Amino acid sequence: MKTPTGKVVVIPCSGIGKVYGALAREIAYELAERVRPDTVRLTCLPLVVAGDDEAKQLVTKNPVIAIDGCPMNCAHKSVESHDVEVARSVQASSFYAAHRDLKPGGVAELDETGQMLAAVAADELAEIVDRLAAKGVQ
Amino acid sequence: MSEFLETTHDKFIFKVKIGLYYSTDDYWVDIQGDQAVVGITDYLQKVSGDVAFIDTAALNTAVKQGDEAGTIESMKTVFGVIAPVSGKIVAVNPLTVTSPFLINQDPFDTGWIYRVQLSDWEADKATLLTAESYMALMKEKIEKEGK
Numbered sequence: 001m002k003t004p005t006g007k008v009v010v011i012p013c014s015g016i017g018k019v020y021g022a023l024a025r026e027i028a029y030e031l032a033e034r035v036r037p038d039t040v041r042l043t044c045l046p047l048v049v050a051g052d053d054e055a056k057q058l059v060t061k062n063p064v065i066a067i068d069g070c071p072m073n074c075a076h077k078s079v080e081s082h083d084v085e086v087a088r089s090v091q092a093s094s095f096y097a098a099h100r101d102l103k104p105g106g107v108a109e110l111d112e113t114g115q116m117l118a119a120v121a122a123d124e125l126a127e128i129v130d131r132l133a134a135k136g137v138q
Numbered sequence: 139m140s141e142f143l144e145t146t147h148d149k150f151i152f153k154v155k156i157g158l159y160y161s162t163d164d165y166w167v168d169i170q171g172d173q174a175v176v177g178i179t180d181y182l183q184k185v186s187g188d189v190a191f192i193d194t195a196a197l198n199t200a201v202k203q204g205d206e207a208g209t210i211e212s213m214k215t216v217f218g219v220i221a222p223v224s225g226k227i228v229a230v231n232p233l234t235v236t237s238p239f240l241i242n243q244d245p246f247d248t249g250w251i252y253r254v255q256l257s258d259w260e261a262d263k264a265t266l267l268t269a270e271s272y273m274a275l276m277k278e279k280i281e282k283e284g285k
Contacts, residue, residue, distance in 0.1 A: 018188060019213050070188070071239050093239065096190060103190075105213075 013069030030122030
């Protein structure tokens, strides 16, 4: 059991050229900047893959939420490659499936509807962030 | 020997699976006895973008070659599933309903769409292409897309 630190690390997809990758990153920014700025810490997926000490410490000592852009699940797998269990794995596409009126567009930058979907998704993830921050993770 | 024919255009590799039949609408047909499995080609999934949802015609629906047997919504567009062969739909791939991205990830295998009990294979076959012929058609389409 990890000792609760009150922090939760969110690692989004780093994919390029795909709207769900952009959506995953925007959800992470929404969580870190608007929804739970005191709780959520972001780190860069390539840093985790490269074995950066600081990034490794973050994912080792705190619960991790991986937000993937496609079923390749690179964010999830990259964290687990360091023998770290991901506390919650989320597919960005699942939020569009739940909110079909908010079809995201754009690749380098999400369009307005995509931004709205990211905000909704981040609000929906807030409860999970709170739970993980309070309890830590096994 | 590879089970695919391949052609590279720009940064993309387009694959055509050998041994299947193809419609000019970019669907493949895998004949298995008196039934056939149907899916979209690698070319169609690439030009359509990430698939978000698929709605397939219900089980036991009779479709004729050229009929719309469902719809696929990708991040770029919505398009009909054009039946490449006639017959009765006897199975729908449950995995592509729950994980539509499989159609992008593995269009010739786990991303299959539906299985049909063939009703007029000999007539349907006359309009379908071999992998080699489809490859030539696909290259023409890619060239047009690039212009």
